[in-house]
Amino acid sequence: MLNVLLIEDDLDLAATMIDYLELEGIRCDHASNGVAGLNLIERAHYDVILLDLNLPRLDGIGVCQRLREVGNDRPILMITARDGLEAMLDGFRAGTDDYLVKPFDLQELVVRMKALARRRSGQVLLLRCADLEMNLSERSVRRAGRSLRLSPIGWRLLEALMRASPGIISRPALESALWGDNIPDSNSLKVHLHHVRQAVDAPFEVALIHTLPGHGIALRDPE
Template sequence: MRILLVEDDPDLGPAIAKALRAENCAVDLVPSGIDGAHLGDTETYDAALLDLGLPDLDGAAILKEWREAGRTLPVLILTARDGWSDKVAGFKAGADDFMTKPFRVEELVMRLRAIVRRASGHAATRIECGPLTFDSQSGQFELDGFPVRLTAFEWRVLSALILSREVVIDRLTLLERVYEGDADNDSNSLEVIIGRLRKKIGARLIETARGRGYRLTAATE
């Protein structure tokens, strides 16, 4: 998953980013509401974690602008405010979930995965594509019932492919997932990762759409 984290707390923001990266997420951490609003408008994310109490631009105002502009990415609000009126304001602005500080980062990760599953139409935690299965709650891949050992880069690419199975994902999007938004890295590295994945799960499961990108497919022919 590629996550936008808009949090100005100098301790909490990096701690959340570290926990998400340990779960193989690509994270863009920004402490500024203005910068966060811009990234949400111009980049592609699987979800956003948005602090309400930002110093330069209120989180609810950012979210309202995103929704009015048609941005549908799932958003989990983070706030030190525990009043019911603040929660109502957050949900009215278009939040998918709400967590009050302090909280356990482990719970944050689970709830983040849950809103991404719902937004992707995957209410069930297990997603299948032929012999390949992905448990989106644990993050574990299985092939014919056996666990698949993956590097962090391989996991990011394969999770993006299985969440959009049977659909071609362009190379730029996959590169951004791998390198946390920096697509200027050597594009040949994506071919290397795809090659390693094909050895681990079978070459036929990952199709190359020439000049476009890659697709995970259950088709055998």
């Protein structure tokens, strides 16, 4: 069962949406302002966040920005009565994954929610695994507070691993993420992975990058 949070100050609309989602077998919590929404997100796991743009106390842009700044990668679907291009761009710049203009068809809402629920957000600005932290806005990587240096390809490799963490990425998928269709010789990934391991794992007691023979590479905390 999907578990979603609706942050919407229009109580009539919120009630209609909650009733429809429950008929679809989707559990929906509700907050009527941005601050209350953030408080619920701190206490519970949600597969998707439905976020109104115009909210009291803290608007949808502010909520979205705060979630992405602290590394929350839950998919966000922004809902708003503002249909202008600039409003839409503001939402995407803040970190939303999708955008739906009121009035909308509830069936379309469900379809979009289910599509978002199958993946993490690509809009998150702070990625973490154990004591490893990658700040995408600052273009910095730190482990245990120590700054790490990576090549441009090493950065992309580590970002791909962190976005998938703790899941496994196959070698072909990693090569595609790094080089697209122009994949170099077969040793290139091995060489770059070695350099990333030297930066991320070698100076520390616990290794985070793991090779799973026959499956691929995973970044995960063994504990």
